[in-house]
Amino acid sequence: MIGLALLVLAWIERHWAxxxxxxxxxxxGMVQGNRIIHSSSPWFxxxxxxxxxxxxxxxxGAFALFRPSAEARA
Incomplete structure (x- = not known):
């Protein structure tokens, strides 16, 4: 669900990064979701x-670090 929300946000903002x-x-998420784990550990x-x-x-953190400054947006 987070990925879909990010896709909508990227589309609305037209932000390629x-x-x-x-x-x-x-x-x-797709790679991790396709694995089948057979484990007896409660922490699997x-x-x-x-x-x-x-x-x-x-x-x-990367988007916060590289966001444009307030002067550049004005």
């Missing part, structure tokens, strides 16, 4: 939560 980031995020789901969370945090 956000579109590229969203497609990479969706690709990671943890990588499936932490990898997308890390990608979202890194992407948010």
């Amino acid at each position: 956000l579109l590229a980031y969203t497609l990479a995020f969706l690709a990671i 789901f943890l990588p499936y939560l932490l990898v997308p969370a890390a990608v979202l945090l890194l992407g948010a």
Whole structure:
């Protein structure tokens, strides 16, 4: 659902970097979603939560770091 929301945001904002980031995020989700795990560990789901969370945090940090300044937007 987050990936679809990011796609809509990229389309509304017409932001090509956000579109590229969203497609990479969706690709990671598709790769992780196609794995079948046979594990007896109660923590087997943890990588499936932490990898997308890390990608979202890194992407948010990168977009915050490289956003245009207030002077450039005015």
